[in-house]
Amino acid sequence: MSVSSQNATPPADAAVVFDGVSKHFPASGQSGAFTALDKVALTVDRGSITGIIGRSGAGKSTLIRLVNGLEKPSGGKVLVDGVDVGGLDEAALRTLRRSVGMIFQHFNLLSSRTVFGNVALPLEISGMDKRAIEQRVRPLLDLVGLADKHGRYPAELSGGQKQRIGIARALATEPKLLLSDEATSALDPETTQSILELLKRINAELGLTVLLITHEMEVVKAVTSDVAVIDHGRIVERGHTFDVFTHPKHETTRALLSGLPGSKLPDAVARALKPQPAAGDRAVVRLTFFGAAAEKPLISQLIKSVGAEVNIIAGTIDEIGGAPYGSLVVAYGADAETSGRAERFFVENGLVTEVLGYVA
Amino acid sequence: MSPDILLRIGGATVDTIYMVAVAGLIGSLIGGPIGIFLATSGKGELFPAPTLNRVVGLIVNATRSTPFIILVVAIIPFTRLLTGTSIGTKAAIVPLTIATIPFVARLVEAAIREIDKGLIEAARAMGATPMQIVFKVLLAEARPALTLALTMTAVSLIGYSAMVGAVGGGGLGDLGIRYGYQRFMPDVMLVVVIVLVVLVQLVQSAGDGLARRFDKKNRKT
Numbered sequence: 001m002s003v004s005s006q007n008a009t010p011p012a013d014a015a016v017v018f019d020g021v022s023k024h025f026p027a028s029g030q031s032g033a034f035t036a037l038d039k040v041a042l043t044v045d046r047g048s049i050t051g052i053i054g055r056s057g058a059g060k061s062t063l064i065r066l067v068n069g070l071e072k073p074s075g076g077k078v079l080v081d082g083v084d085v086g087g088l089d090e091a092a093l094r095t096l097r098r099s100v101g102m103i104f105q106h107f108n109l110l111s112s113r114t115v116f117g118n119v120a121l122p123l124e125i126s127g128m129d130k131r132a133i134e135q136r137v138r139p140l141l142d143l144v145g146l147a148d149k150h151g152r153y154p155a156e157l158s159g160g161q162k163q164r165i166g167i168a169r170a171l172a173t174e175p176k177l178l179l180s181d182e183a184t185s186a187l188d189p190e191t192t193q194s195i196l197e198l199l200k201r202i203n204a205e206l207g208l209t210v211l212l213i214t215h216e217m218e219v220v221k222a223v224t225s226d227v228a229v230i231d232h233g234r235i236v237e238r239g240h241t242f243d244v245f246t247h248p249k250h251e252t253t254r255a256l257l258s259g260l261p262g263s264k265l266p267d268a269v270a271r272a273l274k275p276q277p278a279a280g281d282r283a284v285v286r287l288t289f290f291g292a293a294a295e296k297p298l299i300s301q302l303i304k305s306v307g308a309e310v311n312i313i314a315g316t317i318d319e320i321g322g323a324p325y326g327s328l329v330v331a332y333g334a335d336a337e338t339s340g341r342a343e344r345f346f347v348e349n350g351l352v353t354e355v356l357g358y359v360a
Numbered sequence: 361m362s363p364d365i366l367l368r369i370g371g372a373t374v375d376t377i378y379m380v381a382v383a384g385l386i387g388s389l390i391g392g393p394i395g396i397f398l399a400t401s402g403k404g405e406l407f408p409a410p411t412l413n414r415v416v417g418l419i420v421n422a423t424r425s426t427p428f429i430i431l432v433v434a435i436i437p438f439t440r441l442l443t444g445t446s447i448g449t450k451a452a453i454v455p456l457t458i459a460t461i462p463f464v465a466r467l468v469e470a471a472i473r474e475i476d477k478g479l480i481e482a483a484r485a486m487g488a489t490p491m492q493i494v495f496k497v498l499l500a501e502a503r504p505a506l507t508l509a510l511t512m513t514a515v516s517l518i519g520y521s522a523m524v525g526a527v528g529g530g531g532l533g534d535l536g537i538r539y540g541y542q543r544f545m546p547d548v549m550l551v552v553v554i555v556l557v558v559l560v561q562l563v564q565s566a567g568d569g570l571a572r573r574f575d576k577k578n579r580k581t
Binding site: 112 | 481485497501
């Protein structure tokens with residue numbers, strides 16, 4: 001039976017729907033009962049790259065394993081292409097899994113098989129004949145840039161190359177959905193970027209939906225269009241990546257964002273920061289600007305408007321999900337007059353500001 | 361040494377190889393699947409059957425902890441039933457096989473348990489059936505370890521086969537005891553020991569070489 005034939009009323013643009021999903025692990029041995037997921041509701045749009053970010057133990061590994069039925073929900077439903085995964089028997093589940101690719105933190109390649117053999121494995125499992133496998137595997141190795149390594153064994157490859165093989169293997173059955181379980185967490189920053197670029201390319205060229213879990217904001221920032229923040233088994237914030245990054249609402253999101261380069265204050269400033277201003281103090285303010293605002297000569301206009309000294313303390317210009325984004329920390333007089341002029345200027349120019357504190 | 365004795369040594373060597381080969385083959389064919397079952401039938405594993413797993417484990421342990429020489433005597437009625445005799449090469453194969461089964465089972469179990477659980481998860485995520493996981497993942501990945509396990513089995517069997525000589529089992533052990541020991545022919549004993557040492561060496565280095573060839577994990581390029 002085919003998975004799509006079971007579609008009851010699939011939401012038109014949803015690749016995956018978590019509908020009030022809970023997962024409890026009963027007490028066993030020395031570990032007590034544990035709630036990994038608590039009524040999670042989340043929609044993964046078709047064609048998106050959706051990230052789920054959280055600290056370790058937040059429940060994200062469990063969440064992604066529910067999608068291909070490696071774990072069963074204790075409550076609620078997980079719909080993949082409109083099909084309730086929890087309601088499938090083993091045979092139907094295997095059919096579904098063949099249409100969902102998965103890549104792993106530790107690659108999970110077979111050491112006894114060559115690069116070619118590893119990519120061919122899911123096709124052998126699905127019963128494809130040798131010649132068809134050959135025809136399917138070659139272009140995949142080209143796609144991930146490892147055609148010249150087809151006869152090598154995983155032990156002879158670097159981490160980044162192994163993950164590329166993992167990706168080629170996950171794509172072998174031409175899935176509509178790719179699950180990525182901390183796929184870059186074991187890689188160095190440079191290799192991480194190249195793997196993320198590959199995921200982006202696959203998403204764009206093959207129209208594949210990507211659901212990835214990670215604990216690194218860098219990963220979310222670099223590739224995802226949508227993001228959900230998970231903490232203690234609950235989704236605490238979700239939305240378009242750009243919005244979540246520029247207007248983080250939950251403290252977990254802020255904490256995760258604070259690890260990004262450029263978002264930290266210099267230590268000396270951070271230490272001197274006071275919550276309340278005294279006479280003659282200066283306000284330390286973070287300006288966030290994007291879109292049209294990023295194009296304006298903001299600083300010179302700010303100095304003119306404020307009519308007082310403005311110090312630049314920290315700043316970064318970056319891209320989130322392809323959109324330009326800037327963050328600037330400035331300091332100016334905390335007296336009512338200067339602050340008032342500054343605030344008017346921010347409102348006029350549509351800048352998002354956050355007063356971080358005051359320094360002498 | 362008389363040509364007659366040399367001929368006997370040659371014949372006994374062939375007998376030993378024959379016993380080891382047949383007992384090793386049948387023992388592995390039965391013990392291997394038992395080992396796979398032991399490694400995959402725990403709670404939450406591929407073929408969950410925890411109770412049967414424990415029962416089989418218990419039987420395997422019981423057989424393994426029975427001293428071989430006692431096993432040989434204890435199963436004489438069974439041996440007779442199967443082969444019609446309790447002495448000679450053919451009869452010796454029965455207790456040798458019985459001893460091999462649990463030995464192989466535990467070694468195969470250990471070899472399979474060594475495999476990274478992540479590989480099983482990856483195969484499940486590909487939509488593999490439990491049987492496909494056993495054959496395409498577990499046995500393929502464990503091949504170097506399985507080769508070493510079978511090598512160890514063969515070496516142990518050579519030792520055991522010499523022991524069945526004590527109860528008239530035929531082969532090199534039998535020859536060593538009857539001529540070397542009971543007829544005071546230390547030179548025969550010496551040759552028997554040398555032949556056994558050479559046999560073990562050959563089996564061991566062949567097994568090691570094969571395992572190295574299968575091992576793609578710790579490759580020196």
